[in-house]
Amino acid sequence: MSEAVTACVLIIGNEILSGRTQDVNISHLATTLGGWGIQVRHCRVIPDVENIIVDTVNEVRGAYDYVFTTGGIGPTHDDITAECIAKAFGVELVEDPDIAARIRVRPAPDDVMASRLRMARVPKGASLVDNPTGGPQGFAMDNVYVMAGIPMIMQAMLSSLEGKLRSGPVVHSHSIRAYTGESQIADALSALQDEYSDVDIGSYPFFRDERYGTMLVIRGTSTDLLATVAARIMAAVEAIGETPEDMGLTE
């Protein structure tokens, strides 16, 4: 089996840390990258503070195959991600002619254009990440992919990377819904987890249609193995007198 390809997500922005903005980028990145065979193993939310961004990027870029950042690449003074990435890599910040050309398509007074051209600055040696919305592109520096924070734009940029990244085995999920408490099947789950160390068995309580239940999620790279473990879990739930529902492969 090929080796896992891993990623770290960095959400850069005071507005997430203050709670003003509800992050939705982590889950989108996790599911999309996961579907491509890139496993998000770690996420951080950090403020728009230069030394924190620089140090964090340098800490994680060696520890994961890929780093994906969102936020801080707009035209205002608090958009400092590009210069921080340049500092992290010890290179100059330069104006990219392709991004600049895209920005210049829309005319503007000199001072406004100067602010917009902040978005054309990339670390020397970076390649571009396309922006299918038509706005300024993001960029990649080595294994660090730098994208917008606005979810619609981030999602467009990410979609442009499909098929262009190194990937490993995809981790699939197989879910079983059971209207039973977690504790009632805890022993059985624990025994099955010990028996099948190549999968991860998770249990997530829920409340639905006025009833408490537990979603049992088996994760692993072999769908055959997931089916085997799912059948064992179905049997364990039936053994305590409940009727589980096999949801099959899920996100």
Next chain:
Amino acid sequence: MSEAVTACVLIIGNEILSGRTQDVNISHLATTLGGWGIQVRHCRVIPDVENIIVDTVNEVRGAYDYVFTTGGIGPTHDDITAECIAKAFGVELVEDPDIAARIRVRPAPDDVMASRLRMARVPKGASLVDNPTGGPQGFAMDNVYVMAGIPMIMQAMLSSLEGKLRSGPVVHSHSIRAYTGESQIADALSALQDEYSDVDIGSYPFFRDERYGTMLVIRGTSTDLLATVAARIMAAVEAIGETPEDMGLTE
């Protein structure tokens, strides 16, 4: 002015990293703690893996005044947060009689009760975090507060801490809505940020009622200073021919 009191949030759970579950705990913790005068400066999402949890807790608990964790304190094999906190502090994991008593109120067969009693295990020396939903309590070990991952339960546990934590000055936000592009006011914002270094000025583009605009958010501990800077920003927006809307103090 009293000193800032800071916090780090750790979201523990494979289900967030896989994208299966959309996190909503970060924003709730950030706004609630922020309102109490505790600033969330850093968040991490980490998997249910022992050495990662132990190392992360030990890395951040010295760097922030408080650490708040969510997730991994249920009754199943993948709920390992309590034992990881004990390992991080180098103490035993012991059964807390108050939590155990609460669990024993609901009768259950021996094996089910044994699983449920996993939730009574806390690091030796921990104090309890009440759970107003009536379920098993969370706990605090030194400056590390350990709570459930299910948002409703986490929110209940957090609410029980109101007034019991050390706090610093509250960071307020004052917002101005302007139907203008970020670039058009970027220079003015940058100059105002340089002039008023005791506040943070952020600009967040939005699309609403079929129009693009920018929400300008000024953050700082002095509401008088926020009003002063807000008036300057209002004037700057008016100077480019737009009509800004003063939203006043906002979350």
